[in-house]
Amino acid sequence: MRDRKYAILGTGALGGFYGARLQKAGLDTHFLLKSDYQHVNEYGLFIESKEGDFTLTQVNAYHDVEKMPQCDVVVVALKTTQNYLLPKLLPPVVKENGVVLVLQNGLGIEEEVAQIVGNVTVIGGLCFLCSNKVGPGHIHHIDYGEIILGEYTSEYSPAGITENMQLLSDDFKSAGISIELTEDLLLGRWKKLVWNIPYNGLSVILNATTDKLMADQYTHRLIAQLMYEVVLGANSMGRNIPDSFVQKMLDYTLQMKPYRTSMKIDYDECRPLEIEAIFGNPLRKAQAAGADLPQISCVYHQLKFLDAQNQREG
Numbered sequence: 001m002r003d004r005k006y007a008i009l010g011t012g013a014l015g016g017f018y019g020a021r022l023q024k025a026g027l028d029t030h031f032l033l034k035s036d037y038q039h040v041n042e043y044g045l046f047i048e049s050k051e052g053d054f055t056l057t058q059v060n061a062y063h064d065v066e067k068m069p070q071c072d073v074v075v076v077a078l079k080t081t082q083n084y085l086l087p088k089l090l091p092p093v094v095k096e097n098g099v100v101l102v103l104q105n106g107l108g109i110e111e112e113v114a115q116i117v118g119n120v121t122v123i124g125g126l127c128f129l130c131s132n133k134v135g136p137g138h139i140h141h142i143d144y145g146e147i148i149l150g151e152y153t154s155e156y157s158p159a160g161i162t163e164n165m166q167l168l169s170d171d172f173k174s175a176g177i178s179i180e181l182t183e184d185l186l187l188g189r190w191k192k193l194v195w196n197i198p199y200n201g202l203s204v205i206l207n208a209t210t211d212k213l214m215a216d217q218y219t220h221r222l223i224a225q226l227m228y229e230v231v232l233g234a235n236s237m238g239r240n241i242p243d244s245f246v247q248k249m250l251d252y253t254l255q256m257k258p259y260r261t262s263m264k265i266d267y268d269e270c271r272p273l274e275i276e277a278i279f280g281n282p283l284r285k286a287q288a289a290g291a292d293l294p295q296i297s298c299v300y301h302q303l304k305f306l307d308a309q310n311q312r313e314g
């Protein structure tokens with residue numbers, strides 16, 4: 001069991017955190033980096049975490065996927081805006097009959113991955129994590145970290161609990177990561193969007209952290225309305241999200257420390273926003289299933305405007 005080899009594609013806030021925890025737990029882990037390659041190769045990775053800081057001084061760091069060993073599990077931890085690179089990055093590094101684990105936010109990525117690499121199992125992970133990359137090879141794990149794992153099947157029909165999900169769960173649990181398994185990845189993905197769509201979108205449009213959005217009665221109401229539209233989107237694809245889940249997400253955010261969402265950080269840093277994965281794909285899927293989601297569509301169009309302007313002028 002312990003000899004499963006892991007590749008982390010994208011050693012940033014999320015990939016750096018989970019990858020470092022896997023290596024610390026004794027798993028053979030290989031990290032693909034871009035701008036931090038030299039630094040991490042020389043000094044390793046530093047994880048500053050509320051669960052305990054640690055440094056990995058020796059890291060298997062790569063800046064070329066062709067130099068990586070073939071791995072049993074390949075973790076996709078790039079921003080989805082970089083997913084156009086996956087046809088080049090995935091085939092050399094994933095073993096035949098291996099697993100690709102998509103830990104990104106958004107909808108429909110597993111489907112894209114399954115089209116790129118055949119003969120592999122594709123698993124999606126919904127990450128309830130607050131982490132930022134604050135310097136080269138320096139990850140700040142702020143809070144949380146639980147992952148909900150679900151296996152992808154054609155058309156996202158529920159896969160049940162599979163052996164590969166159990167194996168991944170064992171590895172991540174051994175690294176101190178809390179894991180839940182879901183029989184229905186599509187339901188899990190829509191549930192995650194209940195949080196990401198309102199907070200990621202409004203944090204950028206209204207230039208606000210989560211606490212500010214929750215404290216104001218108008219934005220609080222708008223958030224709840226957007227959440228209920230996500231529920232309608234899920235319904236259009238045959239998935240039911242109970243009202244109590246919407247309330248749970250509102251309560252969860254009220255209890256969170258004031259948080260600048262990852263989309264807001266990307267906007268402030270003038271990086272491209274993950275609009276298509278988080279807004280565009282769900283809107284298109286719901287529309288194809290006959291559902292109209294006007295408030296989400298309104299947020300989507302505003303974000304497209306802001307992103308284009310930011311990329312031009314930033």
Ligand SMILES: NC(=O)C1=CN([C@@H]2O[C@H](COP(=O)(O)OP(=O)(O)OC[C@H]3O[C@@H](n4cnc5c(N)ncnc54)[C@H](OP(=O)(O)O)[C@@H]3O)[C@@H](O)[C@H]2O)C=CC1
Pocket residue numbers: 009010011012013014015032033034035036077078079080082085103104105127128129130131132133262274
């Ligand atoms: N951070 C979080 O707490 C959470 C993140 N997520 C999701 O996880 C995904 C990753 O987000 P996050 O970790 O925050 O993003 P980051 O930007 O911190 O990490 C992405 C990393 O990918 C690297 N990268 C980009 N292109 C390449 C390439 N061609 N080769 C190698 N490395 C590359 C970047 O390197 P460089 O810096 O050099 O560009 C960066 O370090 C997103 O979909 C996000 O929505 C989900 C839940 C929580």
Ligand SMILES: CC(C)(CO)C(=O)C(=O)O
Pocket residue numbers: 105127128129130144195196259261262
């Ligand atoms: C909800 C949150 C902030 C942490 O649980 C997250 O997972 C995200 O930014 O996507």
